[in-house]
Amino acid sequence: MISMQGIGWITEDRFGSIFRENITEYTDRKKVHSIFRDASILLAPIKNFGRFDKVSRNTCLAISLALFDAGIDYSKGTMQDFGILSTDEEGCLQSNIEYFKDYVECGRKLSRGNLFVYTLPSTPIAEAAINFGCQGPVLYLTFQEDQTNQILEQGRIMIESKEATNLLIVNASEEESICFLLKEEKGALKNGWMDLEEVQRAVKGIGVLPEVIKKILQKDKNEVIDYIS
Amino acid sequence: MLKASPVIVGYNAVTPYGEGIDVCWQGLLSNQTSIDDIKRFDTSHFKSSKAATIKDLVPGKGKSFVFQMLERLKKNINNPMPEDADLILASLNGEIDFLEDEILTGKKGLEESRLGLLLAKAHDLFKVKGRGMVISAACASSSVAIARAASLIRSKKSDCVLVVSCDCVSEFVISGFSSLMALDKQSARPFDKNREGLNVGEAAAYILLMSKERADKEKRAVKGSISGWGISCDANHVTGPSIGGEGLFLAINRALESGGMAAEEINSICAHGTGTVYNDSMEMKAFKNIFGEKVLPTYSIKGGIGHTMGSAGLMDALVVLETIQSNVLPPTVGTENVDEEAAGWIKKEEVRLENDVVLSTNSGFGGINSALIIGL
The missing domain is CATH 3.40.47.10 (Thiolase/Chalcone synthase)
Incomplete structure (x- = not known):
């Protein structure tokens, strides 16, 4: 059975982790990194965080919340057997625009390498892999519909066929992001973990990321009530 | 123990050597490079003016470079294409010339450059109706796409997957690699002691994978x-x-x-x-x-x-x-x-x-x- 052992999410004014039942409000986006550090959600600072594009920042934050939710420790420089899959609606369109506009404004003579590196849809998860030491498969996928459900399905196939042991699955945009931590579980689910199928049912057919987060939160509340009772 | 392997029943490519993998193969055997001076845009400010481009691609006219490449690839499909094939498209930048056009000339195109839209076009062009996905994993994109296709078949989630890849030489890409000092002024010299970097090239290619059972049933010639x-x-x-x-x-x-x-x-x-x-x-x-x-x-x-x-x-x-x-x-x-x-x-x-x-x-x-x- 594939189990969902951590879910982290962040929007423009709140962030949370599902199994720990945390929802925190915030007002200043610039302070999120230090809020995460103070709350020990980030166990180590994210190098170059200020230079990341918005999707990379949201990707790393959601991953840190999912790892925190699952109670997984990591330390700088220690490699982990985690892969990362990501999806979104836009790819790196905004980063592409930013890079090329800047190049044109510079007279089409010079371009900035530090903007160019974000013109790949896989760069945000590569940044996350570097920060969290993830040596498993790292790839970006996008689908014509039902993004979250379909990428979770790809994660299931990769774990079931032993192509990955643990996966962080991210749906990120410039505004919001959510990360699911998937592991194979041989025994019974514990600590309120969810079965992957259950999560897939909850998000099936929902294309917009804020709605996915909302649905997961609703799902979690029911789960928590069931678990406690 | 050798595990059941997805089989290859069709493949072809359009490359700077010409149309067809056989033309590319002969080009490689001839030990001659197809890397040449870029004529598509001004390269005087870049670290290198060299790239491998496909001849006669026409800018503008509503069709991106990669779409023109895919149309040529379609003409070079030499096997019946199963309508129910799932489709995986591998690309880094897709129709990036649409984005360049809007920023340079104001002609609408930013949204058109999204990879998801190119996937829909590829579905129509290759006339396949299976599920579709785009995979982007930097310069490993299309080998990762082949791996995903093989995995879908081995895990019996699909019995036929078409993998298509495409990327083009653009000012967008060359300026970026130039800024990273990654380009060789001459033609690329892999594993040479004097190598200085890469040269960008462009190609569109496809590979059709099937389960062995389906290939046998359809009497497809297995190529690998x-x-x-x-x-x-x-x-x-x-x-x-x-x-x-x-x-x-x-x-x-x-x-x-x-x-x-x-x-x-x-x-x-x-x-x-x-x-x-x-x-x-x-x-x-x-x-x-x-x-x-x-x-x-x-x-x-x-x-x-x-x-x-x-x-x-x-x-x-x-x-x-x-x-x-x-x-x-x-x-x-x-x-x-x-x-x-x-x-x-x-x-x-x-x-x-x-x-x-x-x-x-x-x-x-x-x-x-x-x-x-x-x-x-």
């Missing part, structure tokens, strides 16, 4: 198989590879494990071999760690067709299939003085050998590595 695959991340640097090749080593080991195979079974290697100092050195370290004392004939095609970005892995796979069918390995075009580190491995001339199990590797930005084992 994807025996094993592995993907890893260096988790080290966003543009540079892990110097010791540890990430690629992991990917190759995962591919061997996935195929239930031992390293001794591999006959030859199609390396990523971009021509950058760090990539080529990293690959040699990984190969030596995997194969120990055994020296395997190894080549790269990037001195011939340039680094075709999202198409690089698929182009490598198609050339591997040609090597398996002919028992000939192409020369590493452009290489004159083989680096000491690659001595004995890299050949400047074509090599004849019994070649039925081949390792093909790719690595990209973000430290993403892929390894495919391709067999008969």
Whole structure:
């Protein structure tokens, strides 16, 4: 059975982790990194965080919340057997625009390498892999519909066929992001973990990321009530 | 134990050498490069003016460069295309010229450059109605796409997957690689001791994978198989590879494990071999760690067709299939003085050998590595 052992999410004014039942409000986006550090959600600072594009920042934050939710420790420089899959609606369109506009404004003579590196849809998860030491498969996928459900399905196939042991699955945009931590579980689910199928049912057919987060939160509340009772 | 392998029942490509994989194959065997001066835009401010481009692609007129390449590829499909095939599209930048046009001329096109829209166009163009996805994993995109296709078939989630890849030479890409000081002023010289970098190339390619059962049922000629695959991340640097090749080593080991195979079974290697100092050195370290004392004939095609970005892995796979069918390995075009580190491995001339199990590797930005084992 594939189990969902951590879910982290962040929007423009709140962030949370599902199994720990945390929802925190915030007002200043610039302070999120230090809020995460103070709350020990980030166990180590994210190098170059200020230079990341918005999707990379949201990707790393959601991953840190999912790892925190699952109670997984990591330390700088220690490699982990985690892969990362990501999806979104836009790819790196905004980063592409930013890079090329800047190049044109510079007279089409010079371009900035530090903007160019974000013109790949896989760069945000590569940044996350570097920060969290993830040596498993790292790839970006996008689908014509039902993004979250379909990428979770790809994660299931990769774990079931032993192509990955643990996966962080991210749906990120410039505004919001959510990360699911998937592991194979041989025994019974514990600590309120969810079965992957259950999560897939909850998000099936929902294309917009804020709605996915909302649905997961609703799902979690029911789960928590069931678990406690 | 060898595991059930998805089989290859069709493939072809459009490359700077011309239309068809046979034309590309002959170009590589001729030891002549297709890398030339870029005429599409002004390159006077870039570190290199060289790239491998497909002739006669026309800018503007509502069709992007990659779509024109895909249309040519469609004309070169030489097998019946199953309508129910699932489709995986591999690309880094897709129709990036639409975005360039809007920023340079104000003509609407930013949204048109999204990869998801290109996927829908590819569905229509190739007339397939199965599920679709885009995969982007830096310069390992299309080998990762082949791995995903093979995985879907082996896990019985699909019995037929069409993988299509495409990327084009653009001002967007050349300016970026130039800013990273990654381009060679001359034609790329993979594994050469004087190598200075890569040259960008463009290509569109497809490969059609099926379960063995379906291929037999439809009496399809089997041209090869994807025996094993592995993907890893260096988790080290966003543009540079892990110097010791540890990430690629992991990917190759995962591919061997996935195929239930031992390293001794591999006959030859199609390396990523971009021509950058760090990539080529990293690959040699990984190969030596995997194969120990055994020296395997190894080549790269990037001195011939340039680094075709999202198409690089698929182009490598198609050339591997040609090597398996002919028992000939192409020369590493452009290489004159083989680096000491690659001595004995890299050949400047074509090599004849019994070649039925081949390792093909790719690595990209973000430290993403892929390894495919391709067999008969």
